Amino acid sequence: MNKIIPNISVDCVVFGFDSSGLKVLLRNRKLECPETGQLLINDHTITGFHVYEGEDLDSAAQRTLFNITGLTGIYLEQFYAFGSVERVNSEKEKCWRSYNNLGISDHVFSVGYLSLVDSTKIKPDQEHADVSWMPVDNLPELGFDHKEIIAKALERLRLKVRLEPIGFELLPEKFTLREMQELYECILGTSFDRRNFRKKIGQMKYVIPLNEKQKGVAHKPAQKYIFSRDVYERTKIEKLDFSI
Amino acid sequence: MNKIIPNISVDCVVFGFDSSGLKVLLRNRKLECPETGQLLINDHTITGFHVYEGEDLDSAAQRTLFNITGLTGIYLEQFYAFGSVERVNSEKEKCWRSYNNLGISDHVFSVGYLSLVDSTKIKPDQEHADVSWMPVDNLPELGFDHKEIIAKALERLRLKVRLEPIGFELLPEKFTLREMQELYECILGTSFDRRNFRKKIGQMKYVIPLNEKQKGVAHKPAQKYIFSRDVYERTKIEKLDFSI
DNA sequence: GCAAAAGTGTTGTACGTACACCCATGG
DNA sequence: CCATGGGTGTACGTACAACACTTTTGC
Numbered sequence: 001m002n003k004i005i006p007n008i009s010v011d012c013v014v015f016g017f018d019s020s021g022l023k024v025l026l027r028n029r030k031l032e033c034p035e036t037g038q039l040l041i042n043d044h045t046i047t048g049f050h051v052y053e054g055e056d057l058d059s060a061a062q063r064t065l066f067n068i069t070g071l072t073g074i075y076l077e078q079f080y081a082f083g084s085v086e087r088v089n090s091e092k093e094k095c096w097r098s099y100n101n102l103g104i105s106d107h108v109f110s111v112g113y114l115s116l117v118d119s120t121k122i123k124p125d126q127e128h129a130d131v132s133w134m135p136v137d138n139l140p141e142l143g144f145d146h147k148e149i150i151a152k153a154l155e156r157l158r159l160k161v162r163l164e165p166i167g168f169e170l171l172p173e174k175f176t177l178r179e180m181q182e183l184y185e186c187i188l189g190t191s192f193d194r195r196n197f198r199k200k201i202g203q204m205k206y207v208i209p210l211n212e213k214q215k216g217v218a219h220k221p222a223q224k225y226i227f228s229r230d231v232y233e234r235t236k237i238e239k240l241d242f243s244i
Numbered sequence: 245m246n247k248i249i250p251n252i253s254v255d256c257v258v259f260g261f262d263s264s265g266l267k268v269l270l271r272n273r274k275l276e277c278p279e280t281g282q283l284l285i286n287d288h289t290i291t292g293f294h295v296y297e298g299e300d301l302d303s304a305a306q307r308t309l310f311n312i313t314g315l316t317g318i319y320l321e322q323f324y325a326f327g328s329v330e331r332v333n334s335e336k337e338k339c340w341r342s343y344n345n346l347g348i349s350d351h352v353f354s355v356g357y358l359s360l361v362d363s364t365k366i367k368p369d370q371e372h373a374d375v376s377w378m379p380v381d382n383l384p385e386l387g388f389d390h391k392e393i394i395a396k397a398l399e400r401l402r403l404k405v406r407l408e409p410i411g412f413e414l415l416p417e418k419f420t421l422r423e424m425q426e427l428y429e430c431i432l433g434t435s436f437d438r439r440n441f442r443k444k445i446g447q448m449k450y451v452i453p454l455n456e457k458q459k460g461v462a463h464k465p466a467q468k469y470i471f472s473r474d475v476y477e478r479t480k481i482e483k484l485d486f487s488i
Numbered sequence: 489g490c491a492a493a494a495g496t497g498t499t500g501t502a503c504g505t506a507c508a509c510c511c512a513t514g515g
Numbered sequence: 516c517c518a519t520g521g522g523t524g525t526a527c528g529t530a531c532a533a534c535a536c537t538t539t540t541g542c
Contacts, residue, residue: 007249008327008353054351057327081325081355083252083301107298109252109353111325163403178520195523196505219519220512422493439496440532463493464539 004050007105010061011048011112011146012076013153014069016119016133017170019179021186023119023133024150025068029143031099040095044134045143046150048110061113068131075116075169079156080149083109087145096143114153116169161187165206168227174210176222177201206232248294251349254305255292255356255390256320257397258313260363260377261414263423265430267363267377268394269312273387274374275343285340288378289387290394292354305357312375319360319413323400324393327353331389340387358397360413405431409450412471418454420466421445450475 014025024046031041047068051060061076088097088108097104119133134140136154139147161167167183168175181197201207206228214221258269268290275285291312295304305320332341332352341348363377378384380398383391405411411427412419425441445451450472458465 005251005351007252051327051353054329056329057325057353078325081301081322083295083355085298085300107249109295109301109355111327111353159407176521193505193507194521195507198522199524200504214513214521216514217520218514220521222521420494437532437534438494439534442495443497444531458494458540460541461493462491462541464495466494 002052002055004103005053006050006103007108009048009050009108009110010057010064011046011082011110011149012061012064012068012115013046013112013150014065014115014117015136015153015157015170016117016122017183017186018119018133019182020135022136024136024139025117025122025131026134026140026142027068027128028130028132029096031096034099041092041143043092043141043143044139044146046146047131050104050108057111061111065113065115068128069117069122071117071121075166077114077156077160078111079114080112080152081109082112082145082149083107084145093144110149112149112153114156116157116166118170118172120172158187165204165227165232171227174212174224174226176214176224178222180207180225205235206230246296246299248296248347250294250347251352253292253294253352253354254301254308255290255326255354255393256305256308256312256359257290257356257394258309258359258361259380259397259401259414260361260366261427261430262363262377263426264379266380266414268380268383269361269366269375270378270384270386271312272374272376273340275340278343285336285387287336287385287387288383288390290390294348294352301355305355309357309359312372313361313366315361315365319410321358321400321404322355323358324356324396325353326356326389326393327351328389337388354393356393356397358400360401360410362414362416364416402431409448409471409476415471418456418468418470420458420468422466424451424469449479 016023016025026044027047029041029043029045030039032038033040047064049060049064049067051057055063057078058076061078062072065074065076066072085107087093087110088104089106097106136150139150142150161184167180167187170183171179177198180201181192181194185191208226208228208231210224210226212224214224260267260269270288271291273285273287273289274283276282277284291308293304293308293311295301299307301322302320305322306316309318309320310316329351331337331354332348333350341350380394383394386394405428411424411431414427415423421442424445425436425438428441429435452470452472452475454468454470456468458468
């Protein structure tokens with residue numbers, strides 16, 4: 001049995017995307033008073049775990065991510081460490097810990113990880129009935145400092161998405177240009193001219209059109225595309241010069 | 245007296261700049277065998293300290309930075325957390341810890357902070373005789389995983405410097421455009437056309453020319469400039485639109 | 489007067505932006 | 516046949532890249 005390190009954890013902010021926008025994977029946390037049955041806590045948290053003794057941060061994050069999604073090989077990136085004194089010491093968290101204290105310190109440092117998944121790969125199932133996608137622009141009440149952690153993750157996502165083609169991690173393997181445009185629009189909070197957007201994507205040799213179209217839509221079916229990381233890695237060298 | 249947290253530290257990568265390039269502030273670490281007097285360890289480290297109980301990460305970083313530079317109000321930014329199992333467990337570090345163990349864990353998680361200082365503000369003095377500026381492109385032997393930490397800090401600096409006007413933190417209050425150009429060239433590893441560079445800076449309203457010139461140089465004296473964070477904050481809103 | 493860096497303008501190219509119409513499909 | 520989104524090209528302006536000569540100072 002692995003022993004946990006009582007004062008160090010990782011927290012994974014898992015982002016997903018569907019036609020209704022950008023989502024975060026949250027777990028519903030409930031605490032009933034054993035005597036009265038009263039709901040003392042009913043909020044949501046991102047998924048985190050304490051790091052095990054002898055374990056790396058990255059391994060702990062992968063483990064956490066696997067536990068919640070059942071998936072491996074998923075985009076995962078460390079983005080910030082949180083260590084404020086109050087983060088597990090609000091009245092609510094003291095209450096939570098008084099019922100669930102498993103040798104956990106009262107000053108837990110947590111390293112935040114950002115993960116991007118194709119939301120169609122995650123089906124809500126019986127094992128994870130308390131887990132669900134929540135819209136990032138309309139979050140429910142959150143535990144700990146998870147509101148802050150999600151905000152910071154989002155900030156990082158917005159930055160990163162402009163510098164590297166990581167947006168594709170949020171799309172199904174085959175996608176249409178409209179889906180791609182909607183994704184970028186909702187991450188960046190802008191809107192793009194459709195013709196200019198398509199022109200720009202057309203220049204990206206690593207976004208490759210397929211001989212495949214949408215089926216069963218009540219309009220002209222859109223062409224599908226795939227992203228090729230290979231082509232990206234081979235062609236990205238060109239853009240290594242900068243301005244200030 | 246403050247008690248340290250045995251398994252959590254912060255490490256500050258302090259960057260400076262002078263005419264010979266970009267520098268890191270390093271401390272010489274020496275360990276002599278008490279019996280034979282033989283030098284067991286003679287390398288360099290960035291400055292870090294364990295976090296105290298009841299202390300925030302940011303506070304710990306500020307404290308560390310003050311201890312090494314004697315300065316406050318300096319640019320400081322968290323950039324990455326390091327937690328590999330081996331980072332304090334090489335033969336060398338085991339040896340170091342066997343002579344200097346002050347209740348320090350054998351798996352220390354360290355949060356890396358990046359700091360930028362005007363190197364003319366730091367004078368090597370008697371109190372910090374073991375501290376010196378070392379060129380980032382020619383580092384001496386480093387302890388712990390500090391080579392990796394510095395590399396990651398540098399990567400972050402290169403990214404950040406293109407997105408925000410933080411380069412000025414590395415320059416004296418009053419600087420010439422040549423100094424500024426050299427700074428950007430050596431951080432980004434490129435070179436710029438002088439006329440185009442000056443044209444571009446000319447557009448930045450927050451880089452303000454002074455009625456003051458260089459003195460005592462054997463050529464046409466250059467005009468001095470200052471950076472105004474105020475003007476920057478007021479005018480930066482304009483550039484909040486993006487492309488992919 | 490010479491060495492060393494400061495300072496200055498023009499032109500071509502590439503890229504971003506703005507904008508309107510026909511096409512294919514399901515119902 | 517109609518509603519819905521798919522798909523396409525041109526004209527303009529902005530921003531970046533390339534390039535050479537004159538000026539001021541200390542020695």
